[in-house]
Amino acid sequence: MATKTLTPTKTTSTTIPRALAALTLVTLLATLGGLLLGLLYAGTDDQQGHIQRIFYIHMPAFFGAFVAFGTTVFGGLAYLRTRQAKWDTLALAGVETGLALAVVNLATGSIWARPIWNTWWTWDPRLTSAAIMALTYMAYLMLRAGIENPDQRRRFASVYGILAITTVIMTLVIIRIRPDTIHPAVIGSSPQNAEGGFGLTSSMLTALMGNLPVWGLLIPVTLMWWRVRLESVQERVEALKARLGEK
Amino acid sequence: MKTPFFQVVLAIVRKDLQAELRSRELVSSMLMFALLSVLVFSFALELDRLARQEAISGVLWVTVIFASVLGLNRSLAAERDAGNLDAMLLAPVERAAVFFGKLLGNFIFALTVGLLLLPLMAVLYNAPLLQGWLLLILFLGTLGFSTCGTLLAAMTVQTRTRESLLPIVLLPVALPVLLAAVNASTAILRAAPLNDWVTWPQILAAVDLIYMVLCYLLFSFVIEE
Structure with missing residues (x-):
């Protein structure tokens, strides 16, 4: 009796939406294309050699984190206005996706810095921020974990999530206001003592511009969509479990 | 009928100050902590004269911010435990007025601790800490911490982990304030020319203003029930 009523709803909710499947495929192909652009098409940097190619992922990944954390602000504002749980789920998806991309950004930066700055990590203002x-x-995730009442948690x-965006903006502008950073600026002129900056040739610029929408838009949007879907599937499972418990 | 905005702010500040004058719980524990912290730093870093001058503004600000965290936790926990928050929500007053009242109280406590700390550190570390500019930086810096601290403490006292959560959520958000304050004070202590560092107080004031507006707008969402 119970299985009969449960099966149809189960199958409809576990099928992946066609748009999401298409987007995932596009993202996978674009990521591959972006890697080819960065690894094969772009010319080798005459001072840094092949290690410079990591930059095609390093900077776009930060951009993607920025987009994801921006989504968190949007989701937070929308939740406070409408009080619909879906907006909070979007904000949470933004934080988790952004965190993953921020880790990609930090890790690639570290790998690049080892040969260029001769250290994995340095307490440079930008790295620190x-x-x-x-x-x-x-801390956002810890705050969520510390609250039991779901409405209060949201x-x-x-x-x-809205307040935390200040640290992202801080990371963006710190390179302009702290003159002692050694991190090169990508847009505009680098700080005086930046080490390991480079001029972009046209093939390098193509590789960067090719990777920017992939890591800055396609990957965060795809990941966030999957995360939101995971949350709704989870809610469904909880609801079904509760219904089974009643029977 | 609503009680006028400033009357509410003043009433809350007066209540906090009166409670503090009678119990002397908050400022005395903040001050004791600050004193210990300054002493511990001077042992832990084993500072010689030159290193001390480099490190002094960092020690000052770390001490002030941790003392503020201590005070913020107590101040908001007292409101929650006595059921004052609920009572204030029932009262016909604007929530923003509650925010500014609590903010002003916390700010006064933190500033008091900072002001008492300055002459003490000037003696212990033998540095010219009592300058007009440094007082301005102290004023702006503690204002910035107290602003986001009041909002975040109102949140964290309502959570399960309570006191331990506040420093975790406050420190990263307060980083812009800390950065500007430390940089400005270091430059002032080095007696650098005004033109070299005058942007820092400006940045600090701008950050304060941004946080003030942001926290004012967000506070009503934190204490609703």
């Missing part, structure tokens, strides 16, 4: 940015969003998480 990027690390603190990642910690802020871990409310507080929205507030903190």
Whole structure:
């Protein structure tokens, strides 16, 4: 009796939406294309050699984190206005996706810095603020874990998600206001003592422009969509479990 | 009928100050902590004269921010435990007024601790800490911490992990304030020319203003029930 009523709803909710499947395929292909652009098409940097190619992922990944954390702000604002749980789920998806991309950004930066700066990590202002940015969003997850009442959790998480964007903006602008950073600027002129900056030739610029929409838009959007879907599937499972418990 | 905005703010500040004057719980524990922290730093870093001058503004600000965290937790936990928050929500007052009232109280406590700390550190570390500019930076810096601290403490006292959560959520968000304050104070202590560092107080004031507006807008979502 119970299985009969449950089966049809189960199958409809576990099929992947066609748009999401298409987007995932496009993202996978685009990521591959972006890698080919960066690894094969772009010319080798005459000073840094092949290690410079990691930059085609390093900077776009930060951009993707920025987009994801921006989504968190949007989701938070929308939740506080409408009080619909789906917006909070979107905000949470933004934080988790952004955190993953921020880790990609930090890891690739570290790998690049080993041969160029001769160290994995240095307490440079920009590196420090990027690390603190990642910690802020871990604090967001801790804050969520500390609240039991779901309405209160959504409310507080929205507030903190909006406030936390200041650390992202801080990471973006710190390179302009702290003159002692050694991190090269990508847009505009680098700080005086930047080490390991480079001029982009046209093939390098093509590789960067090819990778930017992939890591900055396609990957975060796809990941967030999957995360939101995971949440709704989870809710469904909980609801079904509750219904089974009643029977 | 609503009670006028400033009357509410003043009433809350007066209540906090009166409670503090009678119990002397908050400022005395903040001050004791600050004193210990300054002493521990001077042992832990084994500072010689030159290193001390480099590190002093960092020690000052770390001490002030941790003392503020201590005070913020107490101040908001007291509201929750006595059921004051609920009572204030029932009262016909604007929530933003509650925010500014609590903010002003916390700010006064933090500033008091900072002001008492300055002459003490000036003696212990033998540095010219009592300058007009440094007082301005202290004013702006503690204002920035207290602003986002009041909002976040109102949140964290309502969570399961309570006191331990506040520093975790506050420190990263307060980073822009800390950065500007530390940089400005280091430059002032080095007696650098005004033109070299005058952007820092400006950045600090701008960050304060942004946080003030942001926290004011967000506070009503934190205490609703």
